[in-house]
Amino acid sequence: MTSKSRWKLLAMLALVLVVMVWYSISREDRYIELFYFPIPEKREPCLQGEAERKASKIFGNYSRDQPIFLQLKDFFWVKTPSAYELPYGTKGSEDLLLRVLAITSYAMPESIQSLKCRRCVVVGNGHRLRNSSLGEAINKYDVVIRLNNAPVAGYEGDVGSKTTMRLFYPESAHFNPKVENNPDTLLVLVAFKAMDFHWIETILSDKKRVRKGFWKQPPLIWEVSPKQIRILNPFFMEIAADRLLSLPMQQPRKIKQKPTTGLLAITMALHFCDLVHIAGFGYPDVYNKKQTIHYYEQITLKSMAGSGHNVSQEALAIKRMLEIGVIKNLTYF
Ligand SMILES: *[C@@H]1O[C@H](CO)[C@@H](O)[C@H](O)[C@H]1NC(C)=O
Ligand SMILES: *[C@@H]1O[C@H](CO)[C@@H](O)[C@H](O)[C@H]1NC(C)=O
Ligand SMILES: *[C@@H]1O[C@H](CO)[C@@H](O)[C@H](O)[C@H]1NC(C)=O
Numbered sequence: 001m002t003s004k005s006r007w008k009l010l011a012m013l014a015l016v017l018v019v020m021v022w023y024s025i026s027r028e029d030r031y032i033e034l035f036y037f038p039i040p041e042k043r044e045p046c047l048q049g050e051a052e053r054k055a056s057k058i059f060g061n062y063s064r065d066q067p068i069f070l071q072l073k074d075f076f077w078v079k080t081p082s083a084y085e086l087p088y089g090t091k092g093s094e095d096l097l098l099r100v101l102a103i104t105s106y107a108m109p110e111s112i113q114s115l116k117c118r119r120c121v122v123v124g125n126g127h128r129l130r131n132s133s134l135g136e137a138i139n140k141y142d143v144v145i146r147l148n149n150a151p152v153a154g155y156e157g158d159v160g161s162k163t164t165m166r167l168f169y170p171e172s173a174h175f176n177p178k179v180e181n182n183p184d185t186l187l188v189l190v191a192f193k194a195m196d197f198h199w200i201e202t203i204l205s206d207k208k209r210v211r212k213g214f215w216k217q218p219p220l221i222w223e224v225s226p227k228q229i230r231i232l233n234p235f236f237m238e239i240a241a242d243r244l245l246s247l248p249m250q251q252p253r254k255i256k257q258k259p260t261t262g263l264l265a266i267t268m269a270l271h272f273c274d275l276v277h278i279a280g281f282g283y284p285d286v287y288n289k290k291q292t293i294h295y296y297e298q299i300t301l302k303s304m305a306g307s308g309h310n311v312s313q314e315a316l317a318i319k320r321m322l323e324i325g326v327i328k329n330l331t332y333f
């Protein structure tokens with residue numbers, strides 16, 4: 001470079017600088033933009049209504065007026081009785097439900113309700129979360145949905161520490177709810193049978209516990225506030241079973257297949273969020289008999305036998321949603 005062109009370059013740079021300074025001083029807000037570089041928060045762009053639009057390709061045309069949680073007012077005078085019994089509807093459980101809904105709440109917290117665009121992540125319990133270091137990324141979502149008895153304490157680096165909602169049923173409520181949740185976590189009961197309403201009623205109003213009718217002993221003492229409890233609308237179980245798995249709604253007693261809590265949570269999230277990501281979903285191959293399935297305990301696929309869940313069929317449904325871009329995976333699926 002000759003010294004002449006070097007001077008030219010310097011003069012040009014000086015001119016640019018003078019213009020920048022002049023411009024920024026003339027506009028207070030520009031000044032901030034030019035000289036302070038705010039570290040942009042790396043978050044996914046959120047498009048209002050995007051999940052709903054994409055999900056309609058899979059779920060077809062269905063009413064989105066359904067509330068996420070069951071409300072007392074819908075059971076005082078049962079206007080349109082449910083077509084199905086649990087887990088797909090509330091037929092036959094109305095009286096029990098009335099008592100439960102009278103002592104619990106159904107509102108969505110204002111902090112979530114008021115969001116223009118809701119970014120949600122459904123955190124599965126899968127082994128793939130181990131050593132994933134996804135904790136920080138998970139905590140950044142507006143709504144973090146967790147499942148069953150998945151622990152958080154001791155796994156924060158991989159699974160995060162924020163829990164907006166936890167879907168559970170009595171047999172999967174097996175932990176210290178105070179340690180594994182935030183004080184404002186919504187504990188969302190997924191009822192599979194009428195006994196599940198009975199259990200939550202006895203826990204919350206300290207009535208005599210029921211011990212029969214569960215496939216695994218649920219907690220007899222469960223320290224939660226009734227304000228934290230919500231009852232998931234069984235409508236989502238119906239939609240997941242019917243639209244994602246094509247299960248018959250009326251099944252013979254012996255077959256009784258049903259969606260997992262994970263698939264149910266994705267279905268609910270697609271109804272309520274604008275962006276849905278999943279992490280920790282997926283099971284090992286059926287031949288892989290030694291591989292543990294959860295990030296926190298040493299059980300294998302064998303433990304799923306007789307659970308009424310068809311994990312290979314669910315995997316196909318989730319693959320389809322990933323392919324269409326209805327949901328996105330944060331861990332390998
Ligand atoms: C969905 O159903 C509603 C009412 O049943 C109807 O008005 C609407 O046109 C339908 N939309 C599509 C895309 O089929
Ligand atoms: C996770 O990391 C620890 C320590 O680096 C290692 O011992 C362990 O084998 C890893 N677990 C998995 C499942 O990769
Ligand atoms: C589970 O789903 C797969 C794939 O749809 C199917 O081939 C298989 O027969 C199902 N298993 C049971 C036990 O229904």
Ligand SMILES: *[C@@H]1O[C@H](CO)[C@@H](O)[C@H](O)[C@H]1NC(C)=O
Pocket residue numbers: 329330331332333
């Ligand atoms: C999502 O899953 C696909 C395979 O289905 C995989 O190739 C991709 O790496 C996964 N994404 C992430 C972020 O793990």
